[in-house]
Amino acid sequence: MDQANKEARLKELDDIQYRVTQESGTEAPFSGKYDDHYEKGIYVDIVDGSPLFASTTKFNAGCGWPSFSKPLFDDQIKENTDTSHGMVRTEVRSQAADSHLGHVFNDGPKDQGGLRYCINSAALDFIPYEEMDEKGYGDYKKFVE
Numbered sequence: 302m303d304q305a306n307k308e309a310r311l312k313e314l315d316d317i318q319y320r321v322t323q324e325s326g327t328e329a330p331f332s333g334k335y336d337d338h339y340e341k342g343i344y345v346d347i348v349d350g351s352p353l354f355a356s357t358t359k360f361n362a363g364c365g366w367p368s369f370s371k372p373l374f375d376d377q378i379k380e381n382t383d384t385s386h387g388m389v390r391t392e393v394r395s396q397a398a399d400s401h402l403g404h405v406f407n408d409g410p411k412d413q414g415g416l417r418y419c420i421n422s423a424a425l426d427f428i429p430y431e432e433m434d435e436k437g438y439g440d441y442k443k444f445v446e
Contacts, residue, residue, distance in 0.1 A: 311323065318424070327403075329365075338427065341434075343445060346402075346424065347423070348388045351396070352438060353420075354369040355441070356430075358371050360409075360413075362409070366419045367422055370410055370413035376396060378396060380405065394417060421433070
């Protein structure tokens, strides 16, 4: 994503989307629109539309944020050490737009690899399965079928 397109898109974000993705903020637990959302489809970066997670890897961790066992592709996600708030965590950012997404923990479902990607709803846009073709994500339908 080039800088001009990113700047234009950032102007379209609401306050919480901007604070989360650009200032490494966190939405309040149980407040995000995708916390208790289990429709079939994919979750993409709110800034640039990069596909990040499939509904088939989403699970209810009871933590107040959408949780996924793995990203669609490892190269769409980058991880950084986060020492804010007096703890050491692994921050998760999108590769292309460099959006702060959330954090990854080692307490996810063991049968799915043991990871929990704890992601802010404000960093995501959801593309329903039925709209994936028309929105240019048809190639990703195989991940949610």
